[in-house]
Amino acid sequence: MTLAIDIGGATRIYPVIGDPIAQVQTPRLINPLFAEHGLDIVSVPVHTPAVRLRDVWEALRVTPNVAGIAVTVPHKVSAAGLCSSLTDAARAVGAVNTVRRAEDGAMHGALFDGVGFVEGLGDERKRLEGSTVLLIGAGGAGRAIAHALAAEKIARLHIVDERSDAAAMAASMVNQGKGCAIATTAWPDFASCGVVINATPLGLKPGDAMPLSESCIRTDMLIADIAALDRETPLLAAARRLGCATSDGDAMLKAQLGLVAGFIAGLPAGALLSQDPTAIR
Amino acid sequence: MTLAIDIGGATRIYPVIGDPIAQVQTPRLINPLFAEHGLDIVSVPVHTPAVRLRDVWEALRVTPNVAGIAVTVPHKVSAAGLCSSLTDAARAVGAVNTVRRAEDGAMHGALFDGVGFVEGLGDERKRLEGSTVLLIGAGGAGRAIAHALAAEKIARLHIVDERSDAAAMAASMVNQGKGCAIATTAWPDFASCGVVINATPLGLKPGDAMPLSESCIRTDMLIADIAALDRETPLLAAARRLGCATSDGDAMLKAQLGLVAGFIAGLPAGALLSQDPTAIR
Known part of the structure; x- marks a missing residue:
């Protein structure tokens, strides 16, 4: 799939970290959603071996135009331990699949599977x-x-x-x-x-x-x-x-993507589940 | 400008590091060139304050799907000091504007302004x-x-x-x-x-x-x-x-982009200056 996307100097990034990385679907699935809602954010794969998680995490944490991090295998549990705060679900399960970066570098971890x-x-x-x-x-x-x-x-x-x-x-x-x-x-x-x-x-x-x-x-x-x-x-x-x-699983994934995109963009919970795209502009 | 670009899990990344970052043109200029030549590489801005250069550099160096780094103000001289090797021009001038990452994490710095x-x-x-x-x-x-x-x-x-x-x-x-x-x-x-x-x-x-x-x-x-x-x-x-x-300056910039894209993709010098796009596939 080829999508219309405009990456400029002011674009924020939403890296997906995992190992292996070639199979991750996050960029293909979420970039159209960011674009559709006028959010200047782009997801890119960042291949992160487990032994390098802390280095990569710290670099992303101190990078002002990082909007957040998508977390996949094998980092979901370790990344929860690196977050400054966690949603109830992430804390209860002890894992994160997405993290929002605040302007001060605070990392707020969430888990939207459930x-x-x-x-x-x-x-x-x-x-x-x-x-x-x-x-x-x-x-x-x-x-x-x-x-x-x-x-x-x-x-x-x-x-x-x-x-x-x-x-x-x-x-x-x-x-x-x-x-x-x-x-x-x-x-x-x-x-x-x-x-x-x-x-x-x-x-x-x-x-x-x-x-x-x-x-x-x-x-x-x-x-x-x-x-x-x-x-x-x-x-x-x-x-x-x-x-x-x-x-x-497709229904679950689709709902989750809307929740993740809204969370990363700092929108009210469920904003991107709305059928009205103007609601979040 | 909106360009056709397909970011998947196997895409390699070519971050541009600088501070400030919002004005950088690298992604808008070089992504069409990567796409046009069938190179699965995407450039994204990575806002890097000078005090964070080493952390960010090290994280990118250990990330296997980093193809290279575009370097702009204020990092051109400091980044030259972090490279494993330099082209003649980069060594003579003491600055880099692009760095190719080898599979083993060796960073080869170049300067294509001249x-x-x-x-x-x-x-x-x-x-x-x-x-x-x-x-x-x-x-x-x-x-x-x-x-x-x-x-x-x-x-x-x-x-x-x-x-x-x-x-x-x-x-x-x-x-x-x-x-x-x-x-x-x-x-x-x-x-x-x-x-x-x-x-x-x-x-x-x-x-x-x-x-x-x-x-x-x-x-x-x-x-x-x-x-x-x-x-x-x-x-x-x-x-x-x-x-x-x-x-x-436009002529200089355009020629430089071809040189940079070819260097990052590991192509023979000047390959992307050719008018025949099949030459580099």
């Missing part, structure tokens, strides 16, 4: 209210989603993971944040389960097993899968065959 | 052969031009500057490099002077004095002024009125 997932549900988001939710996978993305779900009016959250300690940590984070025990690490009764979320990597590779048996899927469920692929995961394919409502 | 000036003369370059040349101004740009002129077959080089020590240093550099005394700090006999070059800032500001009296200009002279403005300097205006051949 809220991006919830926003990406669109109209289906209303299903969360009063629902029993099954979240499969308690890795970084799963923890972020669990944190965001805790802010919704769900009835119960079942967090399952092969690594039982990871599931227990995530459930504990939710219950501490919520102040009551809505999260558990047991599988739910599928008859009363309204929402199923796959936050494991299962389905990314052809031939992967399903994260749960197709026989557990009921037609009135919302089935979500965070994989952003150019094809359906087996879970989503099965859910759509059965007539379920579904949500995929 | 050779850019000579290349920018185009067909008029042949006038240098056997000529007496007057160079007014022995600052950074003047020294770079003096160095490049020493590689041409000129007969005599007169270098004048209000700061007589600067003129003497430049003349000494030329004579040492040439191995014979072709350069002097005296004004020439204008009757035998074929080329006049203004490398002072005189003419940049409205109302500036002429760098030499109009009465010294002869119609068979080549008059060059390195100012890159959207209007004529008084010197060039006078020269054109008199029917002299002229060369301006």
